[in-house]
Amino acid sequence: MALEPTVKHESQPGASPDARMDDLPDQDGRGAYDLPRLDCGHDAWRFVTGLCDGGGVERRLMIEFVAHRTTRPDGGRLVSHGCGWTYSVPESSTYREQTWRDAGAVELICLDTSRGWDPSVGEAVREACASGRPIGPDRLLPGPVALAADRLCLDFGGVAELSAPAEGAYHVVLRGDDETWELRLRALKPAVRESLYQGAPLGVDESRCSFLMPRLAADATWSRPGHPPVRMSGLALYQRAFGAAELPQDGGRPPVDRERTWIALHLDNGWDVVACQSGSVDVASGMTARRPASVVLVAPDGTRQEAPARLDPGESWTSIVTLASYPTVWRVDAPEAGLSLRVAARFAEQERPTVIGPGALLAAAATAEGELHGRPVHGDGLLEVLPVNRILDFEGHLEGLRAITHAEVVRLYPDAPEPEAITVLAGLAPGSRWPVDVVAESLHRSLVAPVRHLADAMGRGWRSYAAIAAMEMQGVSSRPYRALTALAELLHTASLIVDDVEDNAPTRRGRPAVHQVFGQATAINTGTHAYLVFDQVVRHLLPDDPERRLRLYQAYLDGMRRNHAGQALDILGHHEAMEAAVVSGDAAAVLERVRTTHRLKTGGVVRGIGEFGAILAGANGELLAAISAYYETVGLAYQISDDVADLRALLARPGDPGSRVAKLPGEDIREGKVTYPLAHAVPLLPRARLREVWDVVRAGNAAPAAAREIVGALEDCGATAASLADARQAIDQAWRPLQELLPVNRHTVMVRALGLYAAQRHLDE
Structure with missing residues (x-):
């Protein structure tokens, strides 16, 4: 069972974070947005890094820690955790991923596939998870998960650790079977609020609060048995999100599935851009509700600007592994912000399992080119596309x-x-x-x-x-x-x-x-x-x-x-x-x-x-x-x-x-x-x-x-x-x-x- 210390707040796991926003700073430097929100249904910490070694070889590393809390159909509390990372070398189209879950996450998957999934697929998933072990390539965390309540200190079973040794500084350790990563990150710009979603399309509470630290300096050491350590440096982006449970299990909530496109970029002129569009699909009716797309831009001096945007997909790639289709090229246009970009995955085959819940998503190293304020810009970062993963009909x-x-x-x-x-x-x-x-x-x-x-x-x-x-x-x-x-x-x-x-x-x-x-x-x-x-x-x-x-x-x-x-x-x-x-x-x-x-x-x-x-x-x-x-x-x-x-x-x-x-x-x-x-x-x-x-x-x-x-x-x-x-x-x-x-x-x-x-x-x- 995951270890989660008792905290002051004890509202329901799916509760909206709106009422508690006053105790979180926007840009005052206290870092309270880092703290685990143990009374929220969803807790996530993500880092997107672009690194280069001494030989100029470019590497991408995306890291994610997720805690999920929901209510079982019998009214009991279900706590689940997952973590993972993807490593890519765009020059050689190399892509590797590792995803780890605890027993709570396995139970969550079993519960989810009993609501709205094709009966044959749901039965096969539940049968496979009956032992309490996840479905490969996901792996079971070898130890308990511990989240401190009063500071940022996460230990996901000894596999992945995240801490904040000083204000605006982060330390990440990842331990796979044949590799160890150690990253030290230091904020170059203050944290800003990414977005605060309000309203509940289709009657589902989807409130979410998200903060960004848009630009950090990153130093990393990559170690493998039989090889000398590889030291790298570069830039990173940190996202902190919490809010309602993504997979609510209580009988009062209809089963839903989610789709999302999220693009995070560092531009060569010192600006940072995050674009997002998300939606929910009601399983019973098939209706889809999408929020309008928006972009957040952060200037070199840390000033934040948000504007409405259009995200238009281009050519797609279909995974022969999951049969999911992912747009790998996107147009991002935000006229009010003077932004127009073409964003493209560096190569197509960059698919990984979701950290919480069944399914997969595109988590791709990407490049961007276009204009900002009438001047040409280039950039690189992450293109993430989460499709509807719920299998409603097998054929x-x-x-x-x-x-x-x-x-x-x-x-x-x-x-x-x-x-x-x-x-x-x-x-x-x-x-x-x-x-x-x-x-x-x-x-x-x-x-x-x-x-x-x-x-x-x-x-x-x-x-x-x-x-x-x-x-x-x-x-x-x-x-x-x-x-x-x-x-x-x-x-x-x-x-x-x-x-x-x-x-x-x-x-x-x-x-x-x-x-x-x-x-x-x-x-x-x-x-x-x-x-x-x-x-x-x-x-x-x-x-x-x-x-x-x-x-x-x-x-x-x-x-x-x-x-x-x-x-x-x-x-x-x-x-x-x-x-x-x-x-x-x-x-x-x-x-x-x-x-x-x-x-x-x-x-x-x-x-x-x-x-x-x-x-x-x-x-x-x-x-x-x-x-x-x-x-x-x-x-x-x-x-x-x-x-x-x-x-x-x-x-x-x-x-x-x-x-x-x-x-x-x-x-x-x-x-x-x-x-x-x-x-x-x-x-x-x-x-x-x-x-x-x-x-x-x-x-x-x-x-x-x-x-x-x-x-x-x-x-x-x-x-x-x-x-x-x-x-x-x-x-x-x-x-x-x-x-x-x-x-x-x-x-x-x-x-x-x-x-x-x-x-x-x-x-x-």
Whole structure:
């Protein structure tokens, strides 16, 4: 339990600081703003530093200490703490982060994910945190947290310490596994009030008080085992904030999420600039309330000026790790202050976990250029972008990968008939004497356009995510293997093109099926050819690793055989097995047959996708087998819940691009298919009623009213509920052995959530 000495103030943890502002100085030098506010819900101390070593190498260090206090749903007090730091070298695009939490912060995350989060993600998070340890890369503080009440003296478990040895001076010590930082900072300008937010959009108390010490001299020593200490110096900015709890848990407050852009800059003319825009999202209504943006400017003599501003985002970067999208370029305009700046991250990949609460943010070293008072200025500092982190819908969250996946698809299947891309698609050697330019347009029209017709309307992309997650959950970065996303999407697209020909389906993903537009012959040829892009991608990913390429080829070919075997069973159907079950009243054989078909046709492909990522990450033996089994079961569970979705006409939900449109409940019934719920109904329906149902299904082309009646019978007898229960049981059984072999990190949590979602996505529909 964190150690927090008793203090005079004992108001509620979420209380507004407004009534206590009189005891805090603005610029009188007493430093009372430094003191912990143990009666406030949120307490934060942050330092943004720009340092240079003796060789002129520029480094950035951002440090944060946070204490959070809220009320549990049962009325008890929950105190949590977190700290962290990011270290970057812009010249080499190096970025490292460390985030530490105590047990209270882990409990806070569990409570937060029970309010307004997607049920599958929330359950996976709570399951992962059940041991009281945080989800990696976050780490558990090794000791208690101590905050003195009468002075600035913070000790976060022996990992990070902050103190004020003298007025306007600060001492910070950071201890990681393989590094130690010691910083001494001295104020060059007095503290100023950054902002005092008043009012409560959406009925949520968001009062916050923030102070800035805009410019400090910084001296730092960076020590690592086996290396001489590196001494650096530079400038820093210090922010002190406190106020209402960011994650209130009491039942009287609706769950909210927050978004924020915060820019802190030192300009080369001696001025300092802090720009901010923040907002709140009401989870229940989806409404967003944003405060007007503002800037605080501090002159070289310490004079403070505040003005309204516009913060306009520019180009963005999407993280393949969290799927969050961050604007990395911003325009900051404050005409009343004579300020106009373009602020840009030094490089894109500067994402770190939030110190309190689940999620991540961009905490990027940034540069600025523009004008102040009509004169050109340059500067550098921090660009921080906190997006909405609450995952309300699992598949909707995975849409964050669509842009990355589509870009990789376009690289393989370009918009125009580019000879180089067509050469590779045609299997010709670069520089070949074949007249590719003569046939490029024709090949583009017959091989590329049909694939793009369907791929451009791609679904929500959980298969693409599954491929990269199979790497990330082992602790291996998927960034060099982005082409995996296209591979997963193209394999799925190819199977859909061929399936639609076999089923004579009119539409797919809200548009005419490929064979309806390009003809059956072209669709069959194109779909088959798209399977072969696997070789092209693998050669690109592993140009000099024939051993791993061979393993990938073996996994791929096994998966394709499974898929086609499952499709063969699906085409043949299960009428004979169902008839035998109706006669005997024993569903075991037909259930196993349907289950096997699902495992082969859908599960086999998903298993292969998981194996691609697993093998690229180096998985072997027991781990590879466990990943394969779990991913196959995800495919099985997804297909079972798909059978339920058809009965409930859920494939017809507006805006869902991932499925064929179903106009009426029970289209599988009208097509005479034996699905998992129908097989489950064998022992659950009275024998005579079962015979009636089966005779209607077997005949096919059931009238809409008859189909709806059968849907009702399957629901009422418990067949759909039993199907979803089977899917959940299969997922849980496959997860247990894999769970024991993997670290607990964001991607193991999300892969667990993927299985839960596949099994129960229609449980409450």
